[in-house]
Amino acid sequence: KYIQRDDRGNLxxxxxxxxxxxxxxxxxxxxxxxxxxxxxxxxxNHFGNAYVLITGAGDDQQLWILPPDQVQVWYDNARLLKDVPDVYYQYSSGGGQYLFS
Structure with missing residues (x-):
């Protein structure tokens, strides 16, 4: 469901x-x-995780399933990519690699 909570706590x-x-x-x-x-x-259920790539914005937003066996999860606790530790997802497909935050 897509819900919003107001100041009184009503959904x-x-x-x-x-x-x-x-x-x-x-x-x-x-x-x-x-x-x-x-x-x-x-x-x-099968892989232990599911991944969805969100593309576009507003009226053009779309959701695309990423195959779990082609996604690696990285926790940058050494702060190699940014000053703040964060989780990154590396997707490998068609000879290319993509990094998502």
């Missing part, structure tokens, strides 16, 4: 937002939400 479901449609109907042009979430759950 409101935000169905009118584009993100609600992305999460509940069409995460990307090739998958309905039911297949997307079933694949995420299967990856989590």
């Amino acid at each position: 409101t479901e935000l169905r009118q937002k584009k993100l609600y449609h992305t999460l509940n109907a069409r995460p990307n042009p090739y998958m309905p939400a039911s297949l997307f979430w079933a694949t995420i759950e299967q990856n989590r």
